[in-house]
Amino acid sequence: MQIKLTSVLYLFALGSSMVQACHHPKPTHDVSCSLSFNRGKLSSNGTHIIIQGTTTATTKCQKKRDGLAQSIAGGSVIHVFTKDTTHVKDAQGKTHHGNDCQVNVPEYSVPTIEKSTTTKLVLPLEKGVQIDCERRHFKSKQKPTKHAATPTTSTTKSTTTTTHTTHTTHTTTTTTHKESKPTTTKKKEPKPTHDSHDDDDDDDDDDDDKDWEYDHGTVTFFTPNQGACGEWNDDNDFIAALGEDLYGDMDEESKLCGKKILIEGPNGNDITVTVRDACPPCDASHIDLSPAAFAKLGKFDTGVLKVKWKFI
Secondary structure, eight states: HHHHHHHHHHOOOOOHHHHSSSSSOSSSEEEEEEEEEEEEEEESEEEEEEEHHHHHHHOEEEEOOOOOOOSSSOEEEEEEEEEEEEEEEOOTTTEEEEEEEEEETOOOOOOOTTTOOOOEEEEEETTTOOEEEEEEOOHOOOOOOHHHHOOTTTHHHHHHHHHHHHHHHHHHHHHHHHHOOOHHHHTTTTTIIIEEEEEEEHHHHHHHHHHHHTTEEEEOOOOOOTTTTSSBTTTTTTTEOOOOOHOOTTTSTTTTTTEEEEEEEEOOOEEEEEEEETTTOOOEEEEEEEEHHHHHHSSSSGOOOEEEEOOO
């Protein structure tokens, strides 16, 4: 009896610690599991609540001890820290605002998810689901701003340089550069041909497109999620994904993340997009765009559009 009583007290203490870890109202149901997300997104569509983000720790559940059940009959608490202020409606139609939200879900056990896992949960939005959001200031939010504002930090530079060197060595671009270095081929071709055609073409290109870094570029479109830069985006955001030649190491945040790109479409109209992701199959002149950005330049049934673009 003493052993079982100790176990019950342990489970009660664990449940209390999971519930009262933040400044949100205590759930009205018993809690068996808890999970928290950072840099997340929280939304609802009337029937379900969607939670996206990166877990800050492995799912915490009351463990089995001395023959007791795996968890107390209850529910789960899900904590979501969002990058921007979220606006989410509960089952009663009430809108909750904030960047620190807690979702209490009765009769639901959060699946075991390891720490630092980027994932997405879709839960039924029932009447018993409680949502509470607050607007808070986090120290963690200031850190990315400092890094972004001081890109000249020696640590960041050295890492970026090493990364680009590695990729330049392994990509076929290196081979191409090595083959094009000998000037013998270039010298032979200009003598009979370039006098009449190529020189004129080069002059025209310099005059018309000297401001464009890529005057023969292409764009396609993709469905955004969480990009290589670490941000969550959707179809309506004006974002772009770059190929490995420009982005660099696709497992790291590129120095081009957040960079603006000006694109001129085939109809002559311009749009501005922000670099948020990497595109493995894209070459240097090829940009993958969000649906909203692509739609401003042309029709989806074309699939690929010819454009001019540059960083701004």
